[in-house]
Amino acid sequence: MRISPVAYFNTCRPIVPSFKSNELETLNENGEVVNRNVTELFRADLRWQEFTELLAEKYYNTDRINIVDYACSDGSEAYTLALSLMNYAPEICEKSFPIIAKDFDKHILRQAIAGPCNVFNSDIDAINDHTNNRFDDYFNIVPAQDSDFIFAIRPKKILKDKIFFEHANILEDVQRLPDENNVILCRNCWEYLGKQNFHYLAEQLYEKTKNNGLLVIGKHEEKFGVPEVLKKHGFRETQVKHVYEPVKRMTA
Numbered sequence: 001m002r003i004s005p006v007a008y009f010n011t012c013r014p015i016v017p018s019f020k021s022n023e024l025e026t027l028n029e030n031g032e033v034v035n036r037n038v039t040e041l042f043r044a045d046l047r048w049q050e051f052t053e054l055l056a057e058k059y060y061n062t063d064r065i066n067i068v069d070y071a072c073s074d075g076s077e078a079y080t081l082a083l084s085l086m087n088y089a090p091e092i093c094e095k096s097f098p099i100i101a102k103d104f105d106k107h108i109l110r111q112a113i114a115g116p117c118n119v120f121n122s123d124i125d126a127i128n129d130h131t132n133n134r135f136d137d138y139f140n141i142v143p144a145q146d147s148d149f150i151f152a153i154r155p156k157k158i159l160k161d162k163i164f165f166e167h168a169n170i171l172e173d174v175q176r177l178p179d180e181n182n183v184i185l186c187r188n189c190w191e192y193l194g195k196q197n198f199h200y201l202a203e204q205l206y207e208k209t210k211n212n213g214l215l216v217i218g219k220h221e222e223k224f225g226v227p228e229v230l231k232k233h234g235f236r237e238t239q240v241k242h243v244y245e246p247v248k249r250m251t252a
């Protein structure tokens with residue numbers, strides 16, 4: 001069993017070091033959770049091999065793929081995608097990197113840019129499983145960031161260079177993306193965006209994926225009715241669970 005207590009912080013209280021470096025909750029003045037940074041390497045709600053193989057097939061003849069990882073938290077998701085591309089779809093790596101990884105929370109973004117992340121043995125096993133046991137090529141083991149951990153890992157330059165981190169609020173940023181070949185990850189974060197924004201965001205995402213794009217959500221989104229919202233705005237799920245493609249809409 002994995003027990004991962006989190007630290008709590010808000011604007012009135014100092015940040016308490018967290019049990020796992022990437023597991024922080026932000027509370028509002030009423031004590032309600034308004035944000036969580038929980039993430040992990042190779043989060044199991046996406047079949048990373050199937051997803052990257054789908055990318056390789058879809059973008060075989062495309063010059064450039066714009067991969068944007070919104071709500072990237074500490075970078076675990078972006079590193080997972082970079083490792084998956086290198087291992088399962090090397091032929092499209094050059095046109096896919098750097099992955100642009102964005103988050104609204106400046107605190108977690110600072111951690112992502114700084115690098116080290118406390119991990120469990122299972123994280124290292126997952127990295128080895130998906131990279132043909134090449135953990136050492138991509139990460140250094142460094143002292144744990146927290147006394148409850150034995151060690152942390154820091155991505156090596158060869159991996160870190162594949163990601164460009166940037167501060168952004170997805171609700172204001174999607175409009176700025178290029179108009180074609182966008183692969184947009186927006187996973188396990190809709191809960192924090194406000195239900196009133198779902199239709200607006202789904203429409204923006206449709207606009208930015210309708211020209212040869214894809215959209216990826218997380219399992220968490222199922223609890224909040226996001227798949228239904230996406231369908232209303234013209235998306236359909238591909239053969240890879242949680243990966244959506246836009247369907248041509250009839251013009252009036």
Ligand SMILES: C[S@@+](CC[C@H](N)C(=O)[O-])C[C@H]1O[C@@H](n2cnc3c(N)ncnc32)[C@H](O)[C@@H]1O
Nearest residue numbers: 037038039071073103104105169170187188189
């Ligand atoms: C639970 S984590 C999900 C991390 C990762 N996508 C995953 O699935 O493992 C949610 C992340 O969404 C980010 N977030 C919340 N609101 C956001 C917004 N408006 N724009 C961009 N990121 C946001 C949070 O800061 C947090 O890091």
